[in-house]
Amino acid sequence: MNKDKIWLSSPHMGGNEQKFVNAAFEANWVAPLGPNVNGFEEDIKKYLFKNSSNEGSVAALSSGTAALHLALIMLGVKPGDEVLCQSMTFAASANPIAYLGATPVFIDSEEKTLNLCPNHLKRAIEDRISKGKKPKAIIAVHLYGMPYQVDEINKIASEFEIPVVEDAAEALGSTYKGKNCGTFAEYAILSFNGNKIITTSGGGALVSKTQSAKEKAVFLATQARDAAPHYQHSEIGYNYRLSNISAGIGRGQMEVIDDRVNARRQMHNFYVDLFSEIEGVKVYSAPSDDYFSNHWLSVISLDENETGGINREDLRLHLEKLNIESRPLWKPMHLQPVFKNAPFYGNGVAEKLFENGLCLPSGSNLTQEEKSRIKTGILSCFKK
Ligand SMILES: *Cc1c(COP(=O)(O)O)cnc(C)c1O
DSSP: OOSSSBOSSOOOOOSOHHHHHHHHHHTTOOSSOSHHHHHHHHHHHHHHTTTOSSOOEEEEESOHHHHHHHHHHHTTOOTTOEEEEESSSOGGGTHHHHHTTOEEEEEOBOTTTSSBOHHHHHHHHHHHHHTTOOOSEEEEEOGGGOOOOHHHHHHHHHHHTOOEEEEOTTOTTOEETTEETTSSSSEEEEEOOTTSSSOOSSOEEEEESSHHHHHHHHHHHBTOOOSSSSOOOSSOOOBOBOOHHHHHHHHHHHTTHHHHHHHHHHHHHHHHHHHTTSTTEEEOOOSSTTEEOOOSSEEEEEOTTTTTSOOHHHHHHHHHHTTBOOEEOOOOGGGSGGGTTSOEEOSSHHHHHHHHEEEEOOOTTOOHHHHHHHHHHHHHHHOO
16 A cells, blocks of 8 residues: 555554464464354454343354345345335445345435434335335444434334344444444444454454344355255355454454544544634534444535635545545435435435535544644645
């Protein structure tokens, strides 16, 4: 990777990853199973459920997308079904709906957490039911690490008896009312892609409530092999298990997860301080003490009426010239060409966030020197 470029979010090794990877080589566990896979699953489980009275189970998989795909399969999503999904998110939240031949129904965000708006969610459910189809699942996302309105969403989900799939890909280490994101729904997914708060270079996990759900997920993720000495299949399977090498990286990363969360939160505070001097820029922060974000990415929005005409693109291009990466928020799914025929319930919140919002460099490995380059770069954009 280019050393001079300041990235939005880059991998940050803790030091012991290599040790676990070497152990895999020494034991010849160079396969999509082995002690690192089991150990990584235990590490995640202990971490997620440490503040919880229940104990879930974790299946390590090849990606967060694979985890979402399996979650929807386990919930029985079939061709022609409808699945509700937060519109403002990465395409990976919605693509698995299409893999199954189901239709995504997109829902707008609210402005407090940038996540699923309970009002539009409820309206969408009632309308889809009145049109003759009850949605099969709700995909809710903790975007950029900020928990969605967990109690409100759960209340609606249980009122209509629709299971929630919690997309916690960006939210490992975030909590809501003291409990970890990834523990609030029937199924939750995590991602360990290279840009996430911890990484296995590529990987993910499915968190479920019971050991038997985990076993079913692992069965599906390893080509659905029935118990028989020959290879026998009575269901369609997938090749979605995490490799023992990648899981070794994950074990090293889980040793430093708390440090990573602290460092990202410090980056968020850095931006809160920096923009307190600048008119017209909002730094998105927790709406109350119930919400604890890992601040995977720090997010701002610009109001060009108050910034003296400087908009999101002006700032982005200004930083790009200084070799500092920044990026607009996720383009809402209902605005994506590939989903243009999908129904949408909302009133412009996600559109506005996409228009005015920007993600800033948020890595846990940014040096003092890089932080001062960011600070000087941002200030120079607004001093014109
Ligand atoms: C990264 C991400 C995913 C998918 O994870 P992969 O491991 O890259 O497949 C899903 N949802 C959201 C919101 C993400 O940011």
